[in-house]
Amino acid sequence: MSKIAIIGSGFSGLSAAAYLSAAGHEVHIFEKNAVPGGRARKFSTPEGYLFDMGPSWYWMPGVFEKFFSDFGYSTTDFYELKLLDPSFDIVYGKKDVMRIPNNYTKLSELFESIEPGSATKLHKFMEEAEYKYITGIENLVYKPGLSLTEFADLDLIKGAFRLQVFSSFSKHVRHYFSNAKLIALMEFPVLFLGAMPQDTPALYSLMNYAGLKLGTWYPMGGFCKVIDAMVKVAENKGAKFHFNANVEQICVDGNKATGLLINGEKLPFDGVIGAADYNHVEQKLLPVAYRNYDESYWERKTFAPSSLIFYLGVNKRIPELEHHTLFFDESLFDHSVEIYKKAKWPTKPLFYVCSPSQTDNSVAPEGHENLFLLMPIAPGLEDTEAIREKYFDVMMDRLETQTGVSIRTNIDYKRSYCIKDFIFDYNSYKGNAYGLANTLLQTAILKPKIKNKKIKNLFYAGQLTVPGPGVPPALISGKIAAELLNQHLNHTLN
Ligand SMILES: Cc1cc2nc3c(=O)[nH]c(=O)nc-3n(C[C@H](O)[C@H](O)[C@H](O)COP(=O)(O)OP(=O)(O)OC[C@H]3O[C@@H](n4cnc5c(N)ncnc54)[C@H](O)[C@@H]3O)c2cc1C
Numbered sequence: 001m002s003k004i005a006i007i008g009s010g011f012s013g014l015s016a017a018a019y020l021s022a023a024g025h026e027v028h029i030f031e032k033n034a035v036p037g038g039r040a041r042k043f044s045t046p047e048g049y050l051f052d053m054g055p056s057w058y059w060m061p062g063v064f065e066k067f068f069s070d071f072g073y074s075t076t077d078f079y080e081l082k083l084l085d086p087s088f089d090i091v092y093g094k095k096d097v098m099r100i101p102n103n104y105t106k107l108s109e110l111f112e113s114i115e116p117g118s119a120t121k122l123h124k125f126m127e128e129a130e131y132k133y134i135t136g137i138e139n140l141v142y143k144p145g146l147s148l149t150e151f152a153d154l155d156l157i158k159g160a161f162r163l164q165v166f167s168s169f170s171k172h173v174r175h176y177f178s179n180a181k182l183i184a185l186m187e188f189p190v191l192f193l194g195a196m197p198q199d200t201p202a203l204y205s206l207m208n209y210a211g212l213k214l215g216t217w218y219p220m221g222g223f224c225k226v227i228d229a230m231v232k233v234a235e236n237k238g239a240k241f242h243f244n245a246n247v248e249q250i251c252v253d254g255n256k257a258t259g260l261l262i263n264g265e266k267l268p269f270d271g272v273i274g275a276a277d278y279n280h281v282e283q284k285l286l287p288v289a290y291r292n293y294d295e296s297y298w299e300r301k302t303f304a305p306s307s308l309i310f311y312l313g314v315n316k317r318i319p320e321l322e323h324h325t326l327f328f329d330e331s332l333f334d335h336s337v338e339i340y341k342k343a344k345w346p347t348k349p350l351f352y353v354c355s356p357s358q359t360d361n362s363v364a365p366e367g368h369e370n371l372f373l374l375m376p377i378a379p380g381l382e383d384t385e386a387i388r389e390k391y392f393d394v395m396m397d398r399l400e401t402q403t404g405v406s407i408r409t410n411i412d413y414k415r416s417y418c419i420k421d422f423i424f425d426y427n428s429y430k431g432n433a434y435g436l437a438n439t440l441l442q443t444a445i446l447k448p449k450i451k452n453k454k455i456k457n458l459f460y461a462g463q464l465t466v467p468g469p470g471v472p473p474a475l476i477s478g479k480i481a482a483e484l485l486n487q488h489l490n491h492t493l494n
Pocket of ligand 1: 007008009010011012013030031032033036037038039040053054055056057058059245246247248275276277280307309374425426427433434435461462463464469470471472474
């Protein structure tokens, strides 16, 4: 049995902790914050609201199910999943709303009604997307991305064409659809999870399959139920959690990590997983000579967006809202340019409103509504109270016009969250929310390596390494890092 330290208790750290504990190691998780979950933490208010701070779209349910089944459980042992219907609404203009049904036949009919002939095209698009999803999610994403040879057994040459690793997502979508609304519907997952559709490989149409075919789910009680469940699994396997434990340094001797410095005290370990933001782990916790990358490397990388978020409690019901509403009533392209190319506060932003109290009455007091507003922005922007408030009004104006309901006068809880908070709370590079963008030059073996090249028993996990941003990939990265560390420790012992 080896003694292992995991830095960070987000999805990736929790996943690594569960797998390493199950492999028989003594696992300690060190988390700088007072509660687990990282970007998926929760908080409750004296008024009776319960807010999920980050993720709200539960996509790819199979990945979660696989995680729990690896430990002899099912998701149903911990939380109840509800399939949302409609999956989500998209607002294209005043009273111009597209309601996305969770039923695929109805979705095809919707496509056909907007663009004649598009139902057949949707079918073809989804067939390809399904192939990418099955190949990608069941196989490719579990590869550590350390060398091209990992992909040799996959008929990569044959598959590369079908997987469309080298063609652009934007062109791919336009090859099938010409209606602007349908194009925006297909492009939105790519924008929110991290790049201009023009710079994203068409491979990522697997996200459309995940979202439109497999459905949008909601864990009753909130996304935080998933975190609670993972903490339980790790604890059941013996992992020990240490909160308010800010790791200050990874101690190294030769090519080995020997322990961690926490609150001025050195604790010895046989292996370490850095599941906090990769850039922070390397630049702040490791001596220069041991880093995989220097600061200029990170400067050159394309980051997924940061976000301006408002958590709002409203003391009346708003039945005009669905659980998820995307405000796409301005140009997707212009907003993308101001996130990824020009890095400025958006002129005419798109944004997203989540109202989980439409589905779950445990997240707001009776007769009240729980709202979460999110506007994607470039990381590293100037973040002031005045700017936050300016955009609060921009979003509320459009939300109130759309619903026809006055909301501002009924707010009884309000908290904003933006770049400064991401940096302060998570040591996030430039305040990024979702890690690295999924561009061609940042896919698979081109992502920051999951393994430290000089320290044999140090691995990284989380949204800045393979396979990428989002909850399902974070879960998978924890598993990959755990397997690599376990293999290394077994190899050293034998
Ligand atoms: C607002 C928002 C909305 C999102 N929406 C979705 C969604 O709907 N669906 C989806 O799939 N994904 C979504 N995501 C992305 C998803 O939440 C993340 O990809 C995922 O949670 C990242 O997990 P992680 O383990 O990589 O990192 P984190 O969750 O950031 O975990 C890292 C942990 O390390 C800790 N830490 C940092 N430095 C130290 C230190 N020195 N010592 C000790 N601990 C340290 C941090 O406090 C943190 O708890 C969203 C993210 C955000 C921010």
